[in-house]
Amino acid sequence: MSDTALAQDYRSRDWALVTGASDGIGQALATEAAKAGFNVILTGRRTARLEAHAESLRRAHFVATIVLTGDLADPDQAETIWAQAAEGRRIAVLVNNAGLGHLGAFSAQDGWPRETETIMVNVVSATILLKRAVAHMAANGGGRILNVASLAGFLPGPHMAVYHATKAYLLSLSEAVAEEAARDAVFVTALCPGVTRTGFFAADSAEGAHLLNRFLPQPSAAVVAAAGWRAMERNRRVVVPGVLNKAFAFGPRLLPRRVTALVTGILLKRRW
Ligand SMILES: NC(=O)c1ccc[n+]([C@@H]2O[C@H](COP(=O)([O-])OP(=O)(O)OC[C@H]3O[C@@H](n4cnc5c(N)ncnc54)[C@H](OP(=O)(O)O)[C@@H]3O)[C@@H](O)[C@H]2O)c1
Numbered sequence: 690m691s692d693t694a695l696a697q698d699y700r701s702r703d704w705a706l707v708t709g710a711s712d713g714i715g716q717a718l719a720t721e722a723a724k725a726g727f728n729v730i731l732t733g734r735r736t737a738r739l740e741a742h743a744e745s746l747r748r749a750h751f752v753a754t755i756v757l758t759g760d761l762a763d764p765d766q767a768e769t770i771w772a773q774a775a776e777g778r779r780i781a782v783l784v785n786n787a788g789l790g791h792l793g794a795f796s797a798q799d800g801w802p803r804e805t806e807t808i809m810v811n812v813v814s815a816t817i818l819l820k821r822a823v824a825h826m827a828a829n830g831g832g833r834i835l836n837v838a839s840l841a842g843f844l845p846g847p848h849m850a851v852y853h854a855t856k857a858y859l860l861s862l863s864e865a866v867a868e869e870a871a872r873d874a875v876f877v878t879a880l881c882p883g884v885t886r887t888g889f890f891a892a893d894s895a896e897g898a899h900l901l902n903r904f905l906p907q908p909s910a911a912v913v914a915a916a917g918w919r920a921m922e923r924n925r926r927v928v929v930p931g932v933l934n935k936a937f938a939f940g941p942r943l944l945p946r947r948v949t950a951l952v953t954g955i956l957l958k959r960r961w
Contacts, residue, residue: 702752704778706730708761708770708818709787711738713887714837717914718784723750725918727782730755730774761787762806767814771821779829782921783822785815785859786837790852790889792957804851811855816862823870823877831874835921836863840883840929843938845946847954856881860927867926876924880917883934885910905933 705722709715711733722729723746731739736758743754757773759766774780788811791803819834826832839852842860846853860879867877886907913930920928929938941949 702728703781704728705782706774707784708732711735714910715786717910721918723752728753732757761814762809767817781832783834795850826875827873834877838879838881844953845950848957878921879927881929882913885913
């Protein structure tokens with residue numbers, strides 16, 4: 690194909706916007722988007738890593754890529770990223786993946802800056818992007834959204850309380866918006882992974898060496914991303930990859946909530 694024909698081919702394709710595409714599950718989801726033939730917009734704070742992944746997607750899958758660097762702890766930057774991404778482009782897929790968490794006692798004052806960042810990224814910016822995407826997709830004939838929540842969204846999480854609460858919010862929001870938006874052919878899926886082998890816990894000073902980490906299987910980011918992408922393509926509302934994770938997600942429905950919080954607290958507190 691000539692360069693001009695290739696450029697026209699790129700322009701005619703739909704775009705997927707992936708947040709947190711510099712690492713872990715988001716990086717693997719950006720690969721899934723490119724494999725599916727979407728042009729990909731990659732966002733995160735680490736420009737060099739985003740550029741390197743964008744280049745590898747261009748070469749391996751012959752798609753166009755754009756890197757938009759921004760800090761989603763600042764809601765204004767979420768608005769800017771959306772505005773830049775959607776300008777003159779049809780965004781057919783949003784992967785709302787960027788997120789972080791902090792392991793530690795809720796009363797510990799030194800955890801607060803990270804918890805504030807967690808709320809801004811996992812809740813505020815994720816909501817802004819979801820809202821913008823639903824409106825854009827509804828006006829453009831439809832689309833798909835994958836919100837990366839967590840198994841944590843099903844369980845109150847003593848010693849990781851704010852993170853679990855943000856993921857419960859995102860899971861609830863995702864299911865409610867899915868119900869509203871389906872009439873406009875906008876399909877919303879919540880991906881709820883259990884512990885996944887990424888840098889997520891390494892970024893936490895407490896190292897995340899809790900019992901859940903030790904005993905739950907830890908699939909790779911690629912395996913989790915493939916399960917999430919497949920579920921999104923099938924318009925599923927919620928997906929929890931892995932049999933044991935499903936038991937952790939749905940089993941507590943049969944237990945008093947207090948017991949669930951007690952057991953989750955023990956699993957999250959003890960270190961090995
Ligand atoms: N790993 C697990 O066990 C697990 C389990 C369930 C759910 N999840 C969820 O999966 C998602 C991805 O996590 P992961 O495991 O892949 O973690 P990760 O390897 O640490 O990747 C996190 C991604 O989020 C981006 N991010 C973090 N803070 C940001 C900020 N302030 N502004 C913009 N981007 C930011 C990072 O990009 P930059 O650093 O370049 O900004 C990075 O690309 C998260 O929502 C997490 O809650 C993870």
